[in-house]
Amino acid sequence: MRNKLGLVFFPAFDWAITPTHPERQERLLYTRDQIVEEGLLDIPDIIEYRPRLAAISDLERVHIGIPTIKSLITDAHLVSAGGAITAADAVLNQEVKRAFALVRPPGHHAMRMVHGTRGFCTINIEAVMIEYLRKHYGIERVAIVDSDVHHGDGTQDIYYHDPNTLFISFHQDGRTLYPGTGFANELGSPGAWGTTVNIPLPPGTTDDGLHYIYDNLIVRMLEDFKPDIIINSAGQDNHYSDPLASMAITAQGYARLADKLQADIAVLEGGYSIQDALPYINVGIILAMAGMDYSQVVEPDLDRKKLTQSSRITSYIEGLVRNWQEIWTNREKLRQEEIHKSKGLWVQNRSIYYDADGIMEQQRQEVHLCPHCPGYFSVATEANGPNIGYQSAYATVLSALSCPQCRRQAKDQLSANKKTGNYQYYFLQDKQADILERL
Amino acid sequence: MLLGIDVGGTFTDAVVIQGQQIIVQAKVPTSHDNLLEGLLLALDEILRTVKAGQLERVVLSTTLVTNALVQNEIDDVGLIIIPGPGMNVSAMFPKTPITVNGYIDHRGRRAGVLDTQEITKCKQLAEYSIFAVSGKFSVRNPLLEQEVFNMLNDAYHPLHVSLGSQISGRLNFVRRTNSAYFNAAVWHKFNMFAEAITQALAQRDIVAPVYILKADGGTVPLILAKAQPVEAVFTGPAASVLGIMALHHSCGDVISLDIGGTTTDIALWQDGVPLFAERGANIFSYPTAVRAFWLKSVGVGGDSFVRRQNGNLQIGPMRLGPAMALGGENPTVTDALIVAGKANFGHKQLAELAMKRVANTGQSPVDAADEVLASVCRIIVGAINDMITEHISQPVYKVEDIINAVKFDPQLVVGVGGAVKGLAPLVAKEMGIDSFIPTGSMVANAVGAAVARPTIDITLRADTEQGYYSIPELGLRKSISGARFSLASARELAFDCLAAKAQEINIPQTDMEIMYEEEFNVVKEFYTSGKIILCRVQLKSGVLMPVLGKEVW
Ligand SMILES: [Zn+2]
Ligand SMILES: [Zn+2]
Numbered sequence: 001m002r003n004k005l006g007l008v009f010f011p012a013f014d015w016a017i018t019p020t021h022p023e024r025q026e027r028l029l030y031t032r033d034q035i036v037e038e039g040l041l042d043i044p045d046i047i048e049y050r051p052r053l054a055a056i057s058d059l060e061r062v063h064i065g066i067p068t069i070k071s072l073i074t075d076a077h078l079v080s081a082g083g084a085i086t087a088a089d090a091v092l093n094q095e096v097k098r099a100f101a102l103v104r105p106p107g108h109h110a111m112r113m114v115h116g117t118r119g120f121c122t123i124n125i126e127a128v129m130i131e132y133l134r135k136h137y138g139i140e141r142v143a144i145v146d147s148d149v150h151h152g153d154g155t156q157d158i159y160y161h162d163p164n165t166l167f168i169s170f171h172q173d174g175r176t177l178y179p180g181t182g183f184a185n186e187l188g189s190p191g192a193w194g195t196t197v198n199i200p201l202p203p204g205t206t207d208d209g210l211h212y213i214y215d216n217l218i219v220r221m222l223e224d225f226k227p228d229i230i231i232n233s234a235g236q237d238n239h240y241s242d243p244l245a246s247m248a249i250t251a252q253g254y255a256r257l258a259d260k261l262q263a264d265i266a267v268l269e270g271g272y273s274i275q276d277a278l279p280y281i282n283v284g285i286i287l288a289m290a291g292m293d294y295s296q297v298v299e300p301d302l303d304r305k306k307l308t309q310s311s312r313i314t315s316y317i318e319g320l321v322r323n324w325q326e327i328w329t330n331r332e333k334l335r336q337e338e339i340h341k342s343k344g345l346w347v348q349n350r351s352i353y354y355d356a357d358g359i360m361e362q363q364r365q366e367v368h369l370c371p372h373c374p375g376y377f378s379v380a381t382e383a384n385g386p387n388i389g390y391q392s393a394y395a396t397v398l399s400a401l402s403c404p405q406c407r408r409q410a411k412d413q414l415s416a417n418k419k420t421g422n423y424q425y426y427f428l429q430d431k432q433a434d435i436l437e438r439l
Numbered sequence: 440m441l442l443g444i445d446v447g448g449t450f451t452d453a454v455v456i457q458g459q460q461i462i463v464q465a466k467v468p469t470s471h472d473n474l475l476e477g478l479l480l481a482l483d484e485i486l487r488t489v490k491a492g493q494l495e496r497v498v499l500s501t502t503l504v505t506n507a508l509v510q511n512e513i514d515d516v517g518l519i520i521i522p523g524p525g526m527n528v529s530a531m532f533p534k535t536p537i538t539v540n541g542y543i544d545h546r547g548r549r550a551g552v553l554d555t556q557e558i559t560k561c562k563q564l565a566e567y568s569i570f571a572v573s574g575k576f577s578v579r580n581p582l583l584e585q586e587v588f589n590m591l592n593d594a595y596h597p598l599h600v601s602l603g604s605q606i607s608g609r610l611n612f613v614r615r616t617n618s619a620y621f622n623a624a625v626w627h628k629f630n631m632f633a634e635a636i637t638q639a640l641a642q643r644d645i646v647a648p649v650y651i652l653k654a655d656g657g658t659v660p661l662i663l664a665k666a667q668p669v670e671a672v673f674t675g676p677a678a679s680v681l682g683i684m685a686l687h688h689s690c691g692d693v694i695s696l697d698i699g700g701t702t703t704d705i706a707l708w709q710d711g712v713p714l715f716a717e718r719g720a721n722i723f724s725y726p727t728a729v730r731a732f733w734l735k736s737v738g739v740g741g742d743s744f745v746r747r748q749n750g751n752l753q754i755g756p757m758r759l760g761p762a763m764a765l766g767g768e769n770p771t772v773t774d775a776l777i778v779a780g781k782a783n784f785g786h787k788q789l790a791e792l793a794m795k796r797v798a799n800t801g802q803s804p805v806d807a808a809d810e811v812l813a814s815v816c817r818i819i820v821g822a823i824n825d826m827i828t829e830h831i832s833q834p835v836y837k838v839e840d841i842i843n844a845v846k847f848d849p850q851l852v853v854g855v856g857g858a859v860k861g862l863a864p865l866v867a868k869e870m871g872i873d874s875f876i877p878t879g880s881m882v883a884n885a886v887g888a889a890v891a892r893p894t895i896d897i898t899l900r901a902d903t904e905q906g907y908y909s910i911p912e913l914g915l916r917k918s919i920s921g922a923r924f925s926l927a928s929a930r931e932l933a934f935d936c937l938a939a940k941a942q943e944i945n946i947p948q949t950d951m952e953i954m955y956e957e958e959f960n961v962v963k964e965f966y967t968s969g970k971i972i973l974c975r976v977q978l979k980s981g982v983l984m985p986v987l988g989k990e991v992w
Binding site for chain 2: 009010011012013014015019020024025026029030032033034036037038039040041042048049050051053074075076079275279280283287292293295296297298299300301
């Protein structure tokens with residue numbers, strides 16, 4: 001059966017991080033050529049949308065920029081975030097059944113606290129879209145499946161304390177690839193324990209391994225979680241030809257995943273084999289999401305590649321899935337244990353590196369758990385970098401459902417902190433009032 | 440003296456223009472069984488006033504190709520495609536294709552070997568004398584199409600083979616394939632017509648060059664049109680747009696209307712230039728690469744049947760006959776115009792009778808007429824607004840184009856056509872802008888044909904990393920030396936090739952313009968290893984001169 005697909009195609013032909021950076025003007029040129037040559041834009045069930053510009057307030061529903069988010073971005077970021085929002089609007093207004101925001105720049109490495117650009121990302125366009133949907137359409141439960149080869153550490157950071165967002169990321173093992181995180185023991189803070197799912201895969205994993213994981217694990221997680229909406233962070237660097245990673249997924253592997261997943265909205269993330277992979281993967285995903293035949297979308301050089309998955313990898317993946325099945329089955333019990341252990345406060349200290357800007361950030365997060373509501377959390381940050389020098393900030397984040405007592409307590413703590421003057425900037429991100437307040 | 444002949448659905452019009460004036464005009468009924476008859480009738484009427492030797496140029500705008508397609512008087516075409524991997528296209532063409540293996544990729548590289556056996560062994564192919572061949576990315580490298588072409592020639596000695604890459608230099612395999620198919624399908628019919636017209640003109644001692652009007656409003660020499668007759672589809676609306684251009688010097692953003700018997704064709708003009716259908720025209724429901732003005736047709740016109748159903752007024756889209764005021768049996772929009780005092784012909788009493796038939800109980804004929812006209816306006820204005828919305832929300836691929844988005848701020852409605860005098864001002868009023876109806880609008884199409892500029896367009900794409908450039912429309916693929924080839928060199932080369940082509944087919948080489956260009960660096964392992972440059976140039980379309988809209992009956 002065919003479905004109407006909204007396609008927000010925005011290759012940003014005039015935007016690059018630097019002229020020879022993987023995120024450069026040329027990145028979606030060959031994808032444009034393939035889409036146009038295939039005639040996909042003439043298919044009556046594929047409706048192309050022009051991206052709108054996101055507003056700064058859309059970004060601040062997610063991000064806290066130091067000193068301001070505006071100072072850290074270019075217009076291109078407003079277009080790509082706006083493109084994701086345009087895709088979401090088209091679906092929620094029921095103009096189309098599904099939508100694909102085939103836009104750049106990407107976003108899944110951008111965390112809540114932003115000092116600059118990391119992993120090619122400044123604005124987490126999926127998160128901006130999801131918070132827009134929550135604000136404007138009352139969407140609650142969201143599942144994100146991140147199919148980029150890199151761990152979606154930005155998205156994980158943003159939703160680590162949110163039990164209503166199931167974040168599933170499969171990626172090349174962090175011991176062998178940027179950003180070096182995304183291990184199976186990163187499961188969410190106690191209140192949201194088990195809604196962060198990391199599936200690190202060994203280099204050389206093929207379509208077989210990926211689909212084994214989907215069929216035996218992800219599909220059940222999605223069924224159990226009962227999301228109102230499914231988002232695909234559709235990174236394409238798991239492809240066998242990608243220059244930045246070492247996996248062995250094909251265009252067919254990606255298209256079949258899109259077909260099984262039936263995401264409401266897909267958003268492009270990475271993928272840097274711009275000639276040999278992206279044209280085919282994107283055509284495959286578009287056809288699959290539109291409910292059309294994608295079986296003939298095959299890379300011309302695939303015959304010669306002889307991709308097979310070693311038995312070592314296969315048994316590793318089977319073990320990984322077994323472990324996860326057990327965690328998933330017992331997740332409620334385990335979550336209660338975590339909550340009990342935390343005694344109301346969960347603290348995490350970590351360092352975050354911004355590869356593009358050479359910034360090193362030290363961050364402390366404190367999550368205050370509450371028996372009556374999702375609680376609240378604070379983020380204290382100090383960062384050093386060649387262009388920014390030293391900068392620091394302290395932010396308190398109130399969820400839309402934080403109870404009056406938590407709200408009071410959070411605000412008291414924030415003003416007490418401000419009095420000490422230990423940080424340069426103080427923020428209150430209040431989801432209920434839908435504002436980012438600078439104190 | 441320039442002669443323009445427009446074979447329309449009802450009438451065949453001919454005009455002769457000299458020094459910006461219409462000096463002769465003729466109108467005869469279109470002969471549907473044999474378009475040539477009516478055409479020659481109009482021509483002979485002209486030749487009573489003008490000597491054959493005085494004519495400098497003859498331009499024909501004919502419904503021949505459109506009619507052949509609509510009436511299915513076309514040849515059976517052997518359609519061969521080389522789609523390679525991608526979307527399943529087997530059911531996307533007007534005819535089930537024969538699929539041949541082989542692939543050219545997006546960089547124009549040979550990525551899959553042509554399977555020649557399928558061509559030489561396919562028994563079905565022997566049944567055809569006309570073929571269309573189209574391969575994916577053939578505009579990047581026509582090699583596989585040409586190999587199939589050679590094989591067909593050797594094996595089956597066909598009358599004609601249309602190649603997708605020569606029909607259009609632009610990306611879009613499905614559109615090129617449809618274009619090539621339709622081109623082949625009307626090739627024989629058009630060539631018979633071309634033969635007959637050439638003879639008929641010779642018999643009348645007309646030695647002036649003969650041009651055919653295309654859907655994009657440009658003209659091409661008949662000899663060139665014989666190879667690409669599909670471009671002569673939908674010339675009526677194109678002639679009308681050109682006629683408006685000749686009769687009214689538009690500047691700023693304009694909406695033009697051609698209000699006929701049953702349809703109204705709407706075009707948008709940005710900064711005085713009519714907008715084109717970005718990817719090409721649709722023939723029936725098939726998207727093609729045929730360049731055309733961007734027109735929307737709505738099913739209302741002067742003869743549209745008006746009735747009331749369950750209390751609601753219904754207008755068109757069918758015509759049941761002429762207006763009651765002109766002896767018809769059913770109420771029409773024209774009757775409403777007459778009753779409302781916007782038109783002054785026919786029997787007013789009969790028009791009033793018509794309006795009584797559509798009036799609500801207690802509604803006067805004048806009020807009913809106003810209600811009819813308001814509905815007609817709503818339909819037309821609704822379509823105009825949809826077009827404007829579509830135009831300004833056209834996808835763009837650069838940040839700059841999002842930030843500095845195109846605006847469309849119409850100031851004027853320009854109208855031509857039979858029912859325009861009453862309706863155009865109402866539409867303009869509804870939109871809160873002015874209207875203008877050029878005199879001479881009744882022969883606008885023939886005027887448009889007479890003064891249409893000759894045009895050709897070519898697409899140059901250079902890939903300096905691979906060291907070649909190609910111009911598919913010219914069947915050209917040549918090597919270049921990488922290092923110094925820039926966008927400026929591409930432009931210069933494209934203009935040279937365009938000028939050479941113009942010279943070859945004997946049309947003026949003036950007014951060349953760039954339609955589109957882009958330039959990308961190709962980066963390999965973090966070093967720039969070449970450039971990909973695209974440059975599309977054309978001989979400017981439009982009209983040779985303005986024409987004073989004074990009819991000479
Ligand atoms: Zn990635
Ligand atoms: Zn609380």
